[in-house]
Amino acid sequence: MAEKKQIVILGGSYSGVSTAHSVLKHVLPSLPDSSAYAVVLISASSQSMCRPACPRALISDDYFNQDKLFVSIPKQFEQYKSNFRFINGTVTELHHEQRTLSVSVADAVEQLSYYALVIATGASTFSPLFGFNRDEAFLRASWTAFRAALPAARSIVIAGGGPTGVETAGELGEHLNGRAGWFSSTLANPKVAVTLVSAGDNLLPNLRPALAQKAERYLAKVGVTVIKNARVKNVSPQGSTNQEGGTFSGPGVDDVAAKATLSLDNGSTMDADLYIPAFGTRPNTSFIKASSLLASDRRVNTNESTLRVDAAGPRVYAVGDVGSYAKPAIHQILAAIPVVTANIKRDLLADAGQTLAGEDRVFKEDTRETQMIPIGKSKGVGAAMGYKLPSFMVWLIKGRDYWLWTTGNLWSGKQWAKEG
Numbered sequence: 354m355a356e357k358k359q360i361v362i363l364g365g366s367y368s369g370v371s372t373a374h375s376v377l378k379h380v381l382p383s384l385p386d387s388s389a390y391a392v393v394l395i396s397a398s399s400q401s402m403c404r405p406a407c408p409r410a411l412i413s414d415d416y417f418n419q420d421k422l423f424v425s426i427p428k429q430f431e432q433y434k435s436n437f438r439f440i441n442g443t444v445t446e447l448h449h450e451q452r453t454l455s456v457s458v459a460d461a462v463e464q465l466s467y468y469a470l471v472i473a474t475g476a477s478t479f480s481p482l483f484g485f486n487r488d489e490a491f492l493r494a495s496w497t498a499f500r501a502a503l504p505a506a507r508s509i510v511i512a513g514g515g516p517t518g519v520e521t522a523g524e525l526g527e528h529l530n531g532r533a534g535w536f537s538s539t540l541a542n543p544k545v546a547v548t549l550v551s552a553g554d555n556l557l558p559n560l561r562p563a564l565a566q567k568a569e570r571y572l573a574k575v576g577v578t579v580i581k582n583a584r585v586k587n588v589s590p591q592g593s594t595n596q597e598g599g600t601f602s603g604p605g606v607d608d609v610a611a612k613a614t615l616s617l618d619n620g621s622t623m624d625a626d627l628y629i630p631a632f633g634t635r636p637n638t639s640f641i642k643a644s645s646l647l648a649s650d651r652r653v654n655t656n657e658s659t660l661r662v663d664a665a666g667p668r669v670y671a672v673g674d675v676g677s678y679a680k681p682a683i684h685q686i687l688a689a690i691p692v693v694t695a696n697i698k699r700d701l702l703a704d705a706g707q708t709l710a711g712e713d714r715v716f717k718e719d720t721r722e723t724q725m726i727p728i729g730k731s732k733g734v735g736a737a738m739g740y741k742l743p744s745f746m747v748w749l750i751k752g753r754d755y756w757l758w759t760t761g762n763l764w765s766g767k768q769w770a771k772e773g
């Protein structure tokens with residue numbers, strides 16, 4: 354493989370796996386000598402997972418078919434036979450001037466050169482419960498620790514009034530306390546005190562206030578208390594994980610099951626048997642040392658039209674949550690894949706001496722109100738393309754299985770059968 358021109362893709366989730374399929378299906382066959390190229394997909398996790406399912410999946414394996422929730426990446430690429438290599442490793446340094454990468458694989462560090470590079474390493478959450486902050490073993494271990502502590506918990510505090518916080522509060526509330534009857538607006542005497550702390554004066558800042566207020570009413574039905582206009586300033590003993598985006602030390606597996614005392618910026622303190630930080634994310638870019646490649650929020654400085662990383666030299670792209678070009682969401686990724694594919698194709702053909710007619714393919718972020726938030730197993734709030742959705746539609750589209758119905762085609766590449 355090393356003597357081939359390597360198109361290296363970093364990250365094995367929505368954006369990396371999709372780009373790899375799309376390049377193998379649509380770029381390689383269009384090149385004059387396709388056997389001279391290889392796609393190399395590098396990911397710290399050897400599996401892909403339906404990340405939006407985490408707020409429900411973290412409670413119990415019984416809620417989802419685990420064979421659909423987690424899928425092996427190499428297995429999804431067996432169909433290509435040649436021109437593809439998967440490396441289960443962590444990229445530790447990008448040397449963009451030399452066009453090489455250092456990759457930690459098992460106990461060794463491998464140096465890899467690239468001809469083209471797609472950065473798709475996404476973002477980590479503050480809590481390890483919500484995705485592959487390291488790999489699948491770390492995620493599983495954090496779920497196991499959390500589940501072991503759950504039966505004894507009498508108070509749970511979740512910080513963050515965005516979708517992850519609201520969904521997690523709704524799932525835990527219904528799982529632990531059940532749901533109030535048809536004629537009651539709140540659940541009386543919930544067994545476990547579930548509290549959601551939100552910095553804003555409304556939950557769900559990406560949705561209109563009326564939907565945020567409806568979400569609050571649904572949360573009350575599953576025994577969740579909402580505290581607004583308050584930020585978690587300090588957490589003991591979880592170090593510096595606060596809601597102000599300050600220094601991050603990151604809770605480990607033990608922290609997800611630990612009691613915590615929280616100081617809020619409204620002057621109050623709270624004790625929690627379990628504490629879940631569910632606010633914000635941090636881009637997985639620690640392997641990029643050159644500040645010229647990073648935006649101020651540490652996402653990769655990406656050309657918002659072409660998805661090229663202009664400062665990194667020719668044939669370098671970023672796609673997905675790691676890029677600065679759009680808000681982090683799966684529908685933005687699905688719209689970006691045909692764009693990045695077309696521009697990779699254009700650049701590789703040009704380098705092979707064939708200039709395509711026309712212009713670069715251009716990405717345009719869809720900024721319409723689009724977000725769906727299940728609240729427990731039967732309710733939800735949301736909007737799509739600017740239109741408010743009834744609770745039943747949110748349940749039907751997302752709440753039943755948190756998008757698991759969509760991931761089969763994504764991981765297998767069927768989604769990208771057409772060039773788009």
Ligand SMILES: Cc1cc2nc3c(=O)[nH]c(=O)nc-3n(C[C@H](O)[C@H](O)[C@H](O)COP(=O)(O)OP(=O)(O)OC[C@H]3O[C@@H](n4cnc5c(N)ncnc54)[C@H](O)[C@@H]3O)c2cc1C
Nearest residue numbers: 364365366367368397405443444474475476673674682683
């Ligand atoms: C709890 C939760 C719920 C969500 N719900 C929704 C939803 O309902 N709808 C929606 O549109 N979006 C949702 N999102 C956002 C959505 O999950 C992301 O937009 C999506 O996962 C981004 O995909 P990605 O491929 O860019 O990166 P990620 O999913 O973050 O994956 C990054 C991949 O890169 C790998 N990686 C990271 N660093 C390295 C490295 N140095 N070397 C090698 N590999 C590395 C990781 O192991 C991982 O496989 C949710 C997010 C969370 C956390």
